[in-house]
Amino acid sequence: MWACYKRRGNNGMMENNKSICVALNTKSYNIIIGHTFGLENFLRDKNISSFFIVSDCNVFRNYGRALINSLSKYGLTITKSIIMPGEKSKSFSVLEKLCRDAAAAELDRKSLVVALGGGVVGDIAGLMAAIYLRGIRLLQVPTSLLAMVDSSVGGKTAINIPEGKNLVGAFHQPLGVVINIETLKTLPHREYLSGLAEIIKYGVIKDSLFFDFVAKNRSNLLRRDTSALEKVILRACKIKAEVVSSDEKESGLRQILNFGHTFGHAVESIGKYQKWLHGEAVSIGMAFAAELSAITGKGNKESAEMIRNVLTSYKLPVSLNKRKYKKMWKSFRTKINTDKKTIGGKPRFVLFTEIGTVKFGCEVSEDAMKEAFERILK
Ligand SMILES: NC(=O)c1ccc[n+]([C@@H]2O[C@H](COP(=O)([O-])OP(=O)(O)OC[C@H]3O[C@@H](n4cnc5c(N)ncnc54)[C@H](O)[C@@H]3O)[C@@H](O)[C@H]2O)c1
Ligand SMILES: [Zn+2]
Known part of the structure; x- marks a missing residue:
């Protein structure tokens, strides 16, 4: 339970x-x-x-x-x-x-x-x-x-x-x-939704039942029902506490908390930290990471779709405007490299294998990254 x-x-x-x-x-x-x-x-x-x-x-x-x-x-x-x-x-x-x-x-x-x-x-x-x-x-x-x-x-x-x-x-x-x-x-509504993005992340990285709970309790959570909120805050904190307890200084497992963040940070930076809130950028980053999981064969297409659907049901962004950003892959790619997990110019991603399980430290090809980027342009 x-x-x-x-x-x-x-x-x-x-x-x-x-x-x-x-x-x-x-x-x-x-x-x-x-x-x-x-x-x-x-x-x-x-x-x-x-x-x-x-x-x-x-x-x-x-x-x-x-x-x-x-x-x-x-x-x-x-x-x-x-x-x-x-x-x-x-x-x-x-x-x-x-x-x-x-x-x-x-x-x-x-x-x-x-x-x-x-x-x-x-x-x-x-x-x-x-x-x-x-x-x-x-x-x-x-x-x-x-x-x-x-x-x-x-x-x-x-x-x-x-x-x-x-x-x-x-x-x-x-x-x-x-x-x-x-x-x-x-709390302003947009800030509230931004926090929900991190909550959805916890389901993807560690707990598929929790992911289902969040997916099914959308209306309760959107109207900030106290009992639903208490449950999700409790579970999210418990997951974070477990992960931090096992790796206080992020030398290993703690990296899983960064699911969606490698690309998410690039999105925040391209938006000059004004266009997107942190959780919104992470939501786009999770859609990107989900595509990358599917492209590299680590995770399946159906789960990637589920992640995207849940994020969308919470009115969180999962794509970038095609007209505006299609020529900007190079800028995003440069920003990806400033991620703290990049070593020797090679970024490491957290990718899901199935909902509730992720792998960290995944190196992927340049082509795979570019394809994931193209898939989230809408
Ligand atoms: N240290 C970490 O591990 C860690 C993890 C994730 C994010 N962060 C950092 O957290 C920051 C984002 O935090 P945030 O999303 O809370 O943003 P924030 O602190 O800017 O708060 C968002 C807005 O909501 C307002 N606000 C906060 N609580 C409120 C309330 N109860 N009622 C009314 N207004 C309220 C604030 O005044 C602010 O305008 C970023 O700088 C990010 O880098 C740190
Ligand atoms: Zn975050």
């Missing part, structure tokens, strides 16, 4: 919260999934001296007060630094601002950075926590669907430079991840 989780009664969290352990050699932590910020007792024995909230102004406007109320029960100093929403904030200048705000707030080695927001906030607050005073603790409080099921778990933090996205970063595992599902009520 894929909906496997344990209830926690005795950890001081509310009884109806669910918890998943990300088991790591040195610093295991929990992902708590519930309906409040419910932080009171979770942090009780952590010897924290002060809180430093990092958020963006959209999210802070909606949830800053509730988070502060939850933290204020500790009687510790709470300071904050609020950044502008959007990918542009993942920059050295914003990172510097966060560090200087942290210094002004007199953070010490026992302070806790609380990242309240989507993946942008989580990534930059995480990097700041990784480097400030050579590393202080971090609590992830993700508020976008993508951040809940992906970026808040696993310890990857980063900012962008003009030469590329996420090129400057560090691994810095959080003290915990606290997911308040209720925050999804205010």
Whole structure:
């Protein structure tokens, strides 16, 4: 049964919260999934001296007060630094601002950075926590669907430079991840769909029953039904936790999480990180990878079709405009090479063999890549 989780009664969290352990050699932590910020007792024995909230102004406007109320029960100093929403904030200048705000707030080695927001906030607050005073603790409080099921778990933090996205970063595992599902009520629809793309990815890479569940529960998920959402967030986090536990620094299995991302990152880059949201680009990337699986004979045509159909049923893009992009293969091909998994100019793809099973590190021919590109032009 894929909906496997344990209830926690005795950890001081509310009884109806669910918890998943990300088991790591040195610093295991929990992902708590519930309906409040419910932080009171979770942090009780952590010897924290002060809180430093990092958020963006959209999210802070909606949830800053509730988070502060939850933290204020500790009687510790709470300071904050609020950044502008959007990918542009993942920059050295914003990172510097966060560090200087942290210094002004007199953070010490026992302070806790609380990242309240989507993946942008989580990534930059995480990097700041990784480097400030050579590393202080971090609590992830993700508020976008993508951040809940992906970026808040696993310890990857980063900012962008003009030469590329996420090129400057560090691994810095959080003290915990606290997911308040209720925050999804205010998430813009397009952002919500973008998060669903990553959820569909988890089904393809690890769990065909989960893939079927997501396919069959389209109307519940599209109207953000709480019970369906809780199930998929739980399962997606469980898969991510398992994969991260077995390969913390992405030297092997963790690469499967990049299904659809090799081409997806190229799409994001060609769109200058403005035309497509991350999940949308990954959706196109998954359609590309599905074609590549079929072309190379690793996966069958029917499964490739199923992946495309499910993505389309969630109104996610699976193609590129033929007229606009047909002459641009070379640009896409160049961008593919900037993928971190490219070695000696040869990109490595994650390809499915059947839904629920993928292989990573697959080298494919130039012709196969070009054909997959041509197949997704519509
Ligand atoms: N570290 C990782 O492992 C990892 C994995 C995947 C993606 N990422 C990164 O995550 C980023 C994308 O994250 P994202 O999709 O969450 O984007 P985001 O952080 O830009 O958030 C999307 C938008 O939604 C708003 N928002 C977030 N939560 C809201 C809520 N509950 N109510 C109303 N508005 C809300 C934000 O203000 C923002 O405008 C990218 O920079 C990507 O590189 C990192
Ligand atoms: Zn992703």
